[in-house]
Amino acid sequence: MVDSVLLVSNTSSTMQIISGLFVSQPISRIVPAQSCTEARRSLLESEFDLVIIDTPLPDEFGDDFALHAAESSGSGVVILVDGIRLEDFGCIFEDSGIFALPKPVSPEVFLQAVKLLIASRRQVQRVEAENRKLLQKIEELRMVSRAKCVLIQTLKMTEAQAHRYIEKQSMDLRLTRTAVAENVLRTYER
Structure with a gap:
C-alpha cells in the first residue's frame, strides 16, 4: 500500500494515533515533523508516498505546505482540518488533488481516504508512464x-x-x- 509516510503534526498524541493506524500496513518508514519548516526539509531530503498534515502547526497553518507538497512532489497529501475551516479550503485542496478530512476523523474514514488517495496516485502514475x-x-x-x-x-x-x-x-x-x-x-x- 504505502512505503513511506511524512507525518506532520505538533502533537505527539496525534502522531501516535496515526502511526498506530499504520501498524497493520507494510510501511518501511514514518518520518515525523513537528512544523512546516521541518516537513519542507524532510520533503527536500527524501521522497514520500504519503504526506499527512495535522493542522494547525506552530509556524504556519499547514495549508501552504499541503499545496507545496502536492505540487512539488509525487506524494499523496492528506490534510486534517477542523470541520468549520474545511469549507474555507475545500475548493483549493480539491483542485490540487489534496484529500482534506475534517477533525476529528474516525480511524475507518481516515484509512479509507488513504486507500483512495493511494489508488488514485497509482492511476496517475500509470497515466504519467504512458505519457x-x-x-x-x-x-x-x-x-x-x-x-x-x-x-x-x-x-x-x-x-x-x-x-x-x-x-x-x-x-x-x-x-x-x-x-x-x-x-x-x-x-x-x-
Whole structure:
C-alpha cells in the first residue's frame, strides 16, 4: 500500500494515533515533523508516498505546505482540518488533488481516504508512464522523419527508399530506428 509516510503534526498524541493506524500496513518508514519548516526539509531530503498534515502547526497553518507538497512532489497529501475551516479550503485542496478530512476523523474514514488517495496516485502514475512512452514515441517519429527528409534532399531518395534505408540499417546494425536516424543526421545534415 504505502512505503513511506511524512507525518506532520505538533502533537505527539496525534502522531501516535496515526502511526498506530499504520501498524497493520507494510510501511518501511514514518518520518515525523513537528512544523512546516521541518516537513519542507524532510520533503527536500527524501521522497514520500504519503504526506499527512495535522493542522494547525506552530509556524504556519499547514495549508501552504499541503499545496507545496502536492505540487512539488509525487506524494499523496492528506490534510486534517477542523470541520468549520474545511469549507474555507475545500475548493483549493480539491483542485490540487489534496484529500482534506475534517477533525476529528474516525480511524475507518481516515484509512479509507488513504486507500483512495493511494489508488488514485497509482492511476496517475500509470497515466504519467504512458505519457512518457507516447512522448518518446513522438520524438522517435520526429527524428526518423527528419532523417528521411535529409536522405531525400541529399541523396535524392524517394520517401519509400528513405524509409526502407532506415529500417534496413536498423535491422542490419541492430540499432533502434532513432539511433540510425541520429547517425543519418550527423552524417548528412549541415
